[in-house]
Amino acid sequence: MSGDAVWINARIATLAADAADGYGLIDDGAIAISGDRIAWIGTRRDLPADYRGVVEHDCGGAWITPGLIDCHTHLVYAGDRAAEFEQRLLGASYEDIARAGGGIQSTVKATRAASEDELLRQSAGRLAALIAEGLTTIEIKSGYGLDLASEMKILNTARRLARQHGIELRTTFLGAHALPPEFAGRADDYIAEVCEHMLPAIATAGLADAVDAFCETIAFTREQTARVFEAAQRFGLPVKLHADQLSDSGGAALAAQYGALSADHLECASEDSVRAMAQAGTVAVLLPGAYYFLRDTHLPPIALLREHRVPIAISTDCNPGTSPCTSLLLMLNMACTLFRLTPAEALAGVTRNAALALGLRDRGQLAVGMRADFALWDIGHPAELAYAFGANPCVGRIFGGKR
Ligand code: NIG
């Protein structure tokens, strides 16, 4: 049973679901690794004798947590929206800009025009910044292409980026993100194009692990979203939804009805929707960066999510329009200051619950059999990961058992 390596002299936060303290703290801990999996975890004095003689890494008292997971990003895009940020500061709303043909459309234009290599180059720095904070799994959505070739270009770029950077990737097809200009006034026709042409081609090419949509007054209706979900299910793909961000369109309840992995944003979600999510096991993905950057004041229903025991995940929503952010640690802080999550809830939101939001059962907590993905931190207690902002105390990243 001897492993390939042991990591000793560490303080560990396992983030196990049943941890009474919320963190699953192990003092003077040790982790043994076999291949890309955790073979043993516990206190150093209990480390089985079999592990004597295997390669030993001394953590020097550093903290170990599961590798961080960013479960909702639009990381692959071209250009930026700094001018739109200025417009909003002068009084225009996000919806005004979208209705005037800016917003998502301007990123679609830039992304369609960029070659795959250019898209890769522009996106690589963002991924590197996230990885520097101990990220080991990321989700990346399409949605700035809105035609088959451009959506495929984004998903292919995501795959290339992940290979280059050594990170686990889940891709999501978000064809129903906005109405492309060539379908202006013909939203139902575009949804037919998504369901009958784009989604089948992308699913057949194995380019997507899930399907997402934007259900909102400025995007797609519940009926249109349901058509996309049905098409996804025909191809055996799980669904997720940008739901109830700017208005209560019953999006989260619809997502739950389709057994969605997650419903994301949720600022305006109702108690009925929260109840439906609880019953369906749909994770709530909260995006404090978008809430902050849009200067939103309508808080997501945190108390109801807690009351109905809906798992809460936290993500960057990295995108050029509503959350140009490449720090998941900053999102931990904002989840606490803006949404009043506890530091332990916030940390579970970027580890255990972020894994659930991606349908991944083999990561997000440190336990025997889980992927050996973890981060090393120069901190005094894991609450500091949410407490400090603008700092990066990550001093090591172990990905699939390798540093
Ligand atoms: O998650 N809500 C829709 N999609 C993105 C924003 C996209 C954009 O403005 O470019 C979001 O907030």
Ligand code: FE
């Ligand atoms: Fe998003």
